[in-house]
């Protein structure tokens with residue numbers, strides 16, 4: 001499990017978050033997910049995001065976080081675009097401006113804010129969890145929760161295989177280019193992908209024999225090398241979390257998710273800027289990604 | 296282990312250890328498939344080929360497991376937000392797996408229809424996730440098509456489904472025939488129980504795919520123009 | 525031997541993105557029809573060097589010319605028509621549904637006509653004894669056969685320069701002999717061949733010239749006899765000459781006035797009773 005650290009998003013450290021038991025963190029992530037998906041006030045979600053960002057900063061994981069969040073940007077820009085012109089609210093919608101075939105709605109700006117903040121904050125919190133949890137501990141926890149050993153074995157193996165196969169892929173691409181294969185396009189597809197698969201399948205045979213010789217699956221409970229114990233802090237936090245969640249859901253229930261779409265009125269120029277910005281952002285990011293792949 | 300063994304009774308030829316080794320390889324290949332897709336700059340995803348291979352050789356439910364493991368893997372190494380799409384990967388596996396069992400791989404035409412079924416059901420699972428969670432965006436060039444449909448006056452979920460089905464058909468038809476080519480390179484004991492058509496020239500498949508997708512796109516445009524007009 | 529230079533390196537440096545400096549100032553000129561053995565310890569830079577000869581790697585500084593083409597300015601596709609590179613592991617290149625299609629791939633990519641392709645495939649299949657497997661899936665063949673298909677697929681492209689990286693690794697004795705026979709045939713056809721190998725017997729038997737890499741630098745260049753007779757050089761690089769050469773040296777066996785390099789030469793020398801002074 002050693003080389004897993006290299007590619008997983010795990011950032012070694014000793015911060016508060018690092019020291020929590022994975023179970024506690026999983027409950028937090030699930031709780032945040034549920035809460036954020038029922039809150040309809042962008043300001044509350046924004047406040048939650050700020051808290052998460054502070055936690056990320058405090059656990060020294062900001063650099064890794066930023067790189068991972070980049071991958072979300074195209075979808076966020078797309079989301080803003082679509083929501084402004086087709087809000088996730090029942091009609092009637094209040095038009096703010098018109099740009100060519102598109103009408104920009106007030107509810108649209110509102111739901112663009114809610115949905116994008118929702119995704120960013122949930123993703124950020126989940127990333128914080130991934131970045132501060134040693135993958136091995138995650139699998140130990142999965143087994144503690146009754147997930148069969150075979151499943152966590154398969155997930156671990158998958159993660160270990162990815163960099164190996166990626167390296168194979170690079171060798172294969174150069175081997176085929178030596179045979180004058182086109183550098184891109186469908187004609188290059190089978191020559192590139194079949195050797196990766198066929199090579200990996202040969203690996204399966206060897207892996208299978210190794211497992212056979214270790215009598216995989218026949219013995220009883222698997223013990224893990226690293227000891228993971230739930231501390232008093234973890235129990236306290238879990239209980240507090242559950243009480244807090246009950247309170248939050250009661251508030252959400254009586255306030256109907258703090259829906260303020262009718263009170264918040266956005267100026268038309270803001271809607272236009274947001275709309276045009278999402279288009280520029282979408283293409284900008286895609287071009288940026290395409291460049292990065294080329295290099 | 297008892298449940299695993301119970302499922303295995305149907306295919307006694309393939310040892311459990313082989314399955315336990317094959318599934319992570321397929322999952323890793325799903326992920327590497329999308330890297331190859333990007334490296335060759337193809338307009339597809341190619342992120343379910345490993346799933347297709349497992350679903351066809353070992354059966355639908357093993358394929359679904361491979362799909363699930365893929366998305367757990369992606370969640371851990373990249374971003375947990377993609378976790379809901381595990382559902383799409385699993386649905387694809389079920390359609391591929393049962394399709395092959397119900398002899399949908401016996402001829403070129405049948406396999407083509409099966410791959411469109413896969414595309415359809417994967418879209419059917421993906422579109423609600425895209426609309427409810429991601430506000431209709433996918434983050435790919437397909438979003439431009441969605442925007443065009445929205446501009447034509449269609450509702451968001453109709454637009455997302457229409458553009459997604461085009462992307463999905465392209466991707467799943469090509470993935471199916473790539474998987475078929477891969478089966479040809481696998482050890483015989485894995486594929487001898489399957490009734491499968493001969494490997495097809497990929498160029499032919501791509502032309503047919505293009506025909507199908509352009510045809511459906513034209514149909515959608517005509518429909519949407521008439522409804523709007 | 526004609527003196528037309530076909531490959532030329534000028535102050536070739538290569539540093540990988542990881543920061544490893546794998547070549548540090550290599551100057552080398554290879555003439556047409558030379559059969560060059562590239563030897564050196566693992567990690568000395570052999571593979572890195574020969575990958576420059578078909579454009580797979582570009583110099584990070586210095587120049588490489590292949591048939592007068594500066595490799596910086598050409599695509600691999602263009603260079604690979606002149607210089608064929610056989611990868612060590614055949615699993616890295618085999619993909620087609622049949623051996624025939626595998627052999628057709630390279631020739632088709634460089635734009636050969638249908639008749640030419642058919643002729644090249646026939647020649648390659650004939651030479652490598654692959655006729656009976658032409659319709660088999662390459663992945664359903666044994667490893668040595670697969671390796672043979674890999675070499676044949678480059679042979680089918682008809683390159684003037686042939687680069688073989690560890691061609692005998694993983695092959696049984698008979699197949700390894702076939703590689704030696706292939707190199708002889710390539711030589712007879714007037715091609716230039718580069719062989720990266722630890723198989724000193726192969727190097728001694730086939731090469732007209734041997735170059736030695738050590739720590740990213742070229743430290744030896746000469747005929748096989750000169751290199752294998754240079755104790756100091758071999759000790760420094762931790763390489764051992766072929767057994768037969770060492771034995772002949774020990775007992776002073778001579779073939780036409782030189783130390784025999786191959787079993788055949790040694791046998792002849794013994795039969796003639798030729799000894800050193």
Ligand SMILES: Nc1ncnc2c1ncn2[C@@H]1O[C@H](COP(=O)(O)OP(=O)(O)O)[C@@H](O)[C@H]1O
Pocket residue numbers: 540541542544545546564565566567568569570571572573
């Ligand atoms: N793709 C690569 N990325 C980084 N370093 C590499 C790569 N390939 C080779 N190297 C390093 O370059 C050096 C020379 O390697 P190589 O040319 O393969 O040597 P040889 O073929 O003589 O064994 C080694 O130190 C090796 O680790």
Ligand SMILES: [Mg+2]
Pocket residue numbers: 570571572
């Ligand atoms: Mg090497």
